[in-house]
Amino acid sequence: MNVKILIYLLIVCASVFLILIRLLLGPDASNRTVALDVITTVFAALFVVFGFVFKRGIYLDVALVYAIISFVGVLVVARFLERGI
Amino acid sequence: MREIIGYILLYVGAFFFLVSAIGLIRLPDLYTRMQAATKSTTLGAVCSILSIGILEPTWIVKAIVIAIFIFLTAPISGSALIRASYKAKSPLTSKTVVDKFPKDEGGKE
Numbered sequence: 001m002n003v004k005i006l007i008y009l010l011i012v013c014a015s016v017f018l019i020l021i022r023l024l025l026g027p028d029a030s031n032r033t034v035a036l037d038v039i040t041t042v043f044a045a046l047f048v049v050f051g052f053v054f055k056r057g058i059y060l061d062v063a064l065v066y067a068i069i070s071f072v073g074v075l076v077v078a079r080f081l082e083r084g085i
Numbered sequence: 086m087r088e089i090i091g092y093i094l095l096y097v098g099a100f101f102f103l104v105s106a107i108g109l110i111r112l113p114d115l116y117t118r119m120q121a122a123t124k125s126t127t128l129g130a131v132c133s134i135l136s137i138g139i140l141e142p143t144w145i146v147k148a149i150v151i152a153i154f155i156f157l158t159a160p161i162s163g164s165a166l167i168r169a170s171y172k173a174k175s176p177l178t179s180k181t182v183v184d185k186f187p188k189d190e191g192g193k194e
Contacts, residue, residue: 004092004095005095008095008096008099011096011099011100011102011103012099012102014103014106015099015102015103015105015106015107016106018106018107018109018110019106019109021110022109022110022118028175029173030115030166030169030170030173030175031115031118031175033166033170034109034115034118034119034122034166035109035122037122037123037162037163037166038105038106038109038122038126041126041127041130041155041159042102042126042129042130044130044151044155045098045129045130045133045134045155048133048134048137048148048151049095049133049137051137051144052137052140052141052144057144057147060144060147060148060151061147063134063151064147064150064151064154067151067154067155067158068154071158071161071162074162074165074166075161075162075165077166078162078165078166078168078169078170079165079169081166081169081170081172081173082168082169082172082173083172
């Protein structure tokens with residue numbers, strides 16, 4: 001892992017920490033779902049970066065499946081907030 | 086040259102992640118927070134994934150597929166979520182000037 005990737009990971013770690021603050025003190029369930037949506041998108045990008053760091057191509061497939069599952073999860077939560085499942 | 090472009094694109098992605106996190110903390114309202122959440126996070130993720138595709142050229146096809154998928158699905162989930170939270174009566178900020186949603190709801194659909 002070289003220094004440039006490490007600086008990138010530090011910046012992303014700081015932003016994930018800020019999003020976690022919003023996830024903890026969001027006033028209602030909608031705010032928490034927004035923060036969770038952002039975190040899943042950030043981690044789908046981080047899977048690709050970690051695949052580059054550890055030189056393993058299988059992490060790209062993991063990132064694709066994670067993006068699909070996060071999309072479906074946010075749609076289900078939105079459906080639940082709208083009028084119950 | 087290829088590495089320089091890749092790392093610049095990687096840091097552009099990190100910058101947009103940081104902007105979206107600061108917006109998510111600072112903005113007053115769910116609807117303005119959603120502005121920061123969907124747009125800049127999508128741009129940051131697409132920039133990061135494409136930069137990895139540039140740095141490792143054998144992965145460029147899969148990286149473009151993941152980037153296109155995120156680029157298509159993030160606005161859909163954001164739109165569904167903001168509509169649902171309006172129906173669930175999430176409060177607007179006190180600085181709100183106009184709210185045209187109830188009128189459109191009666192007329193069009």
